[in-house]
Amino acid sequence: ATENVLKGLKLEVEVGSTKGESVEMYTGTNGSLQAEYICDGELPEEMKGVKFICDKEDLLSVFEADxxxxxxKSGVEAGTKLTFTVKSTxxxxxxxxxxxxxKERPQLKSLKIKAPEGYSISEEGIMEVEAGDHFTLDTEAEVVGNYSWEPDWSANWIYDKDGNSTGKNIQINAETGEVTLPEDMNEGDTVEVTVEEYEKANGKSAS
Incomplete structure (x- = not known):
């Protein structure tokens, strides 16, 4: 009988430039499995051959047999562990x-507009102001990881209490959220202010 020169296997996961027996990955990313034979001398052909198994295959959108x-998959919870096994056939x-x-991907998880000092925003998202007021709106953001983003502020027309556009607008600084309201606003006038991620087509926004 041929003596079994195959002594063992080694398995590493390769993700980008990282390789190891234990790695961290973002959801939606690709990795590959690198198996090595541990053997004495030359491994005969008939002893070659491995198969790969994952204990949580349902969390994978792709799993090549080799x-x-x-x-x-996207949406797999951060902290989830997947164990891959390579077996000699x-x-x-x-x-x-x-x-x-x-691990959780760096991202802007949520974005809210924060009222300046002396003002408050109601549950319905309404902040009461007076004509001619000058203030700076701020954001409350929940960020994961080292995600960096820039706010982009904008406002639509001023609407009167009956919901008709007055054709007037407020001054708002797109970068800082600094607002100056016209002196000739009437009671019941409303204007919708929006903040979104600068230059992100489908980024988060709040208004």
Whole structure:
């Protein structure tokens, strides 16, 4: 009988330039599985061959049988651990494991407009102001990781209490949220102010 020169296997996960037996990955990203034979001398052809298994295959949108590529589905919760196993098809008792931990992608999770000092915003999102007021609106943002973003402020026309456009507008600084209201606003006039992520087509916004 041929002596089993296959002593073991080693499994590493490769994600971008990172490679290891335990790696972190964002959802929606690709990785690949790299298996190595641990053997004495030359490994005969018939002893070659491996298969890859994942304990949470339902969380993968792609899982190539040869380990060349797998992809974690979007929306998998941060902190989730996936264990990959490589088994020798020659001797199934020979296996190796590697783990992937899902980490949260840097992002702007939520965005709200914050009232300046002396003002308050109601549950319905209404801030009461007076004609000619001058103030600076601020944002309350929940950010994950080292995500950086710039606000972009804008406002639509001033509408009167009956919901008709007055054709007038307020002055608002797109970068700072500084607002100057015209002196000739009437009681019941409204204007909608929006802040969104600068130059992000489908970024977060609040108004």
């Amino acid at each position: 380990g060349s590529r797998f992809q974690i 020659y001797d199934e008792s020979i296996e190796a494991k590697a783990t992937v931990t899902v």
